[in-house]
Amino acid sequence: xxxxxxxxxxxxQTAIPFREDPDDPHPSRFFAVQQGVIYxxxxxxxxxxxxxxxxxxxxxxxxxxxxxxxxxxxxxHREFKRWLxxxxx
Numbered sequence: 696x697x698x699x700x701x702x703x704x705x706x707x708q709t710a711i712p713f714r715e716d717p718d719d720p721h722p723s724r725f726f727a728v729q730q731g732v733i734y735x736x737x738x739x740x741x742x743x744x745x746x747x748x749x750x751x752x753x754x755x756x757x758x759x760x761x762x763x764x765x766x767x768x769x770x771x772h773r774e775f776k777r778w779l780x781x782x783x784x
Contacts, residue, residue, distance in 0.1 A: 698729070703747060707736060711761050713754075726750065726758050728766045731774020733782075751782040 698706070706729055712722035721741035727734045733754075736747035754762075759779075766775035 698747075706734065707745060707747070709765075710734075710736060711758055711765075713758055726754060726762055728762050728769060728771065728775055731766060731771040731778055733762060733775070733778055749782075751784075753784045 706727045707725060710725035710727035713724045713726060714721075715723040721738060723738070725736040725745065725747075727736070733750040734747050735750040735754075736745040738744070739746050763772070763775060766772045
């Protein structure tokens with residue numbers, strides 16, 4: 696609710712794609728970090744639109760490592776670790 700469309704598009708453009716099925720041309724989910732918060736986006740119309748929301752639960756280990764590196768580059772590693780501590784399964 697606090698992220699406008701321009702910012703959401705920028706976050707999505709830098710997001711890490713994840714494919715449950717490696718043969719699918721479209722990712723099944725995208726993951727990104729914004730101010731230490733992990734966001735997940737799921738395609739509503741693959742290749743055209745996504746619905747993003749703060750992430751909670753479990754994610755593939757390779758994604759977690761990439762997100763942690765992105766958080767370090769963005770200078771929000773402490774907030775990222777706090778988010779994981781609160782919401783990771």
